[in-house]
Amino acid sequence: MRGAVWGRADRGPGGDGLLAQLRTPPGGRDARTMLLALLVDRTGTGVWSTASVLYFTFVVGLDAAQVGLLLGVAGAAAVAGSPLAGWLAGRHRLRSLLIGSHLVRMAAVCLLLVCGSFGTLLPVVAAICVADRAAKTWEILFATRTAGERRATYRALSRVVMNAGYGIGAGIAAVGLAVGTRDAYGALVLGDALSFLAAAALVGRTREVRTPPDAPVRPGTAVRPDAAMQTDTAVRTDAAAEGRGRGRGERRGGGPSPWRDPGYLLFVLLDTPLGLDDAILNVGLPLWLVSRTAAPHAVVPAFMIVNTVLVVLLQMPVSARVGSPRRAALAVGGYGLAVLGCCVLVAFSAAGGALTASVLLLGAAVLVTVAELVRSVSSWELAVCLAPARAQPAYLGVAGMAQSVSRSAGPVLLTDVVMAAGPAGWLVLGTAVTGLSIAQRGASLRRIATLQPAADVAIDASDAVASSGAVVKVSSQSLR
Known part of the structure; x- marks a missing residue:
């Protein structure tokens, strides 16, 4: 059936257990x-x-x-x-x-x-x-x-x-x-x-992986093996035509250029501030604890312990819920809410005693880890699915700049702007990230919606080629 999903993206062949999936991972x-x-x-x-x-x-x-x-x-x-x-x-x-x-x-x-x-x-x-x-x-x-x-x-x-x-x-x-x-x-x-x-x-013990064909697949669905082979044949057949038909947005090496794709550049631009969870956990929380609260310094290592334990326990379940492009786009809004909750707890931690501040900051570490869990999967999924398959290296290279800029500018933003403004700075940061996450969610959903009709048309053409190929095969067998 056209567009059928061949297996759920969140289930491994070895079962749902972590150890089972590590033994038989995708690939x-x-x-x-x-x-x-x-x-x-x-x-x-x-x-x-x-x-x-x-x-x-x-x-x-x-x-x-x-x-x-x-x-x-x-x-x-x-x-x-x-x-x-x-x-x-x-x-x-x-x-x-x-x-x-x-x-x-x-x-x-x-x-x-x-x-x-x-x-x-x-x-x-x-x-x-x-x-x-x-x-x-x-x-x-x-x-x-x-x-x-x-x-x-x-x-x-x-x-x-x-x-x-x-x-x-x-x-x-x-x-x-x-x-x-x-x-x-x-x-x-x-x-x-x-x-x-x-x-x-x-x-060096792995085999070389090739660039996948630009398969006509709806966002969120898996590729049928036979459809992948048909698409690969079509790509090889139309290689010369692709070279003649390259538009203004196409690179000389083949495939569109991410620098001439406003929709993808908007995704990268909005994805940059949506990577501040790393700086909040590793820079913001420790410095705020030692400089603005009465919490004991011994709480600082607990931030990383909480983060590591939650990632190990929850990364697989979160991944199972964010296993398609549309779900990834919808999850971006949850990232903003988690960061907002974290910032609210940090802001109020300055007014409490040692116990209150410790509890609030540990709660903030939990929420920022939740944001990290969502972002790590949703950002990855959107960066891949919003990019043309034949130009993925160039597109993912541009997408990777978001994390680099965020990690470089994040600590400076937190220390020189957010913390300098006191509790109000955290509230403003949380509100801003939430607004940007809503904007990213809407922009990603719109881009996915524009990609899906083209994929439907391509799948129809692919199925037509498969049907005609089957007829030819049956006819040739009958002639024998």
């Missing part, structure tokens, strides 16, 4: 190997993320202002990583690019051991950030091509694996930081470098 053996590579990669990243500021301070000798400037400039440079990754992915093998990004980061991390000043550290740390951002874009492309319509399930599994890696890495770093010697810090840096080498070796 099979290659996806399982990539998840293991993600675990190794994020374990090393967790080591470095936990120890980096102290390494720059106590080993290199930078002051707080220099550390802030170093990380800020490197974060700004990382914005270029996503579009660069998209451009490269359209011209080179994805597996080779991923292996290269791991090796580049391994070499750059090793160079940290011989950098003894701000001037020598800056290009090295910037290179790490750019390569890291590029690798994340290529990981999204890998998931899109390997997991197909079950990419939301793969995304949820990867989030669980990555958070486990960050937790393991933080635990390893805690041991080195407890020792506190220069050699201990050096061992942590080398451990991070070795994690990239191991991840590169694991990626």
